Amino acid sequence: MARDIAWALANSDLIHDRDTLESAIARMAQPIAADFAGSVPVFLTIMHGGLPFAGRLAMEIGALGVDLAFDYLHATRYRGATSGGELTWKHRPATPLAGRRVLLADDILDEGHTLRGIVQWCRDEGAAEVRIAALAVKKHDRCVDGVCADYHGVEVPDRYVFGYGMDFQEQGRNLPAIYALTDEALRNL
Numbered sequence: 001m002a003r004d005i006a007w008a009l010a011n012s013d014l015i016h017d018r019d020t021l022e023s024a025i026a027r028m029a030q031p032i033a034a035d036f037a038g039s040v041p042v043f044l045t046i047m048h049g050g051l052p053f054a055g056r057l058a059m060e061i062g063a064l065g066v067d068l069a070f071d072y073l074h075a076t077r078y079r080g081a082t083s084g085g086e087l088t089w090k091h092r093p094a095t096p097l098a099g100r101r102v103l104l105a106d107d108i109l110d111e112g113h114t115l116r117g118i119v120q121w122c123r124d125e126g127a128a129e130v131r132i133a134a135l136a137v138k139k140h141d142r143c144v145d146g147v148c149a150d151y152h153g154v155e156v157p158d159r160y161v162f163g164y165g166m167d168f169q170e171q172g173r174n175l176p177a178i179y180a181l182t183d184e185a186l187r188n189l
């Protein structure tokens with residue numbers, strides 16, 4: 001059954017509020033700026049979920065004096081659902097990646113299939129280096145081998161989460177906090 005965002009919020013717990021998330025993003029920018037000092041990485045926002053995080057992270061990195069070459073991509077495997085399927089590419093970046101340092105910015109590393117496919121594609125395009133910045137990492141042991149976030153902001157529980165870019169049935173992406181649906185609500189979807 002289609003449920004609205006008000007229903008989702010009423011059946012969720014607040015996991016990380018806005019201040020916590022934005023402080024975490026500011027903290028993440030420090031090692032990123034140190035690691036990329038002296039280079040201009042291709043900064044790839046992974047749409048749609050990565051958009052709010054990537055915008056904020058880019059500003060924090062800029063404040064630390066590192067320029068970024070912006071581009072974006074869209075690869076999705078959830079398509080508004082609460083469990084993932086095959087990875088579908090909807091948009092590939094136009095910037096040539098050969099020889100470039102690449103920084104990927106996404107909202108969540110969950111099972112890792114999405115980022116694994118994206119990292120592999122960037123390498124196939126000849127990127128010199130591919131690093132991952134993820135706002136949230138979900139705590140479980142189902143992540144595919146070899147995929148981990150080089151930089152992450154917060155951990156989230158092994159529940160369906162939404163807000164700060166992440167959708168509940170394509171709603172709630174612009175909520176300025178992260179919420180987790182109760183397991184009971186997830187069963188009742």
Ligand SMILES: O=P(O)(O)OC[C@H]1O[C@H](OP(=O)(O)OP(=O)(O)O)[C@H](O)[C@@H]1O
Nearest residue numbers: 047048049076077078110111112113114
């Ligand atoms: O680690 P995984 O289990 O692969 O899941 C993580 C991915 O899932 C979400 O994207 P989604 O497919 O929902 O696309 P969207 O950002 O357009 O909503 C999220 O933005 C990550 O890219």
Ligand code: HPA
Nearest residue numbers: 110159160161162166167
């Ligand atoms: O828990 C999640 N919420 C929203 N989008 C997601 N993509 C992977 N996992 C999630």
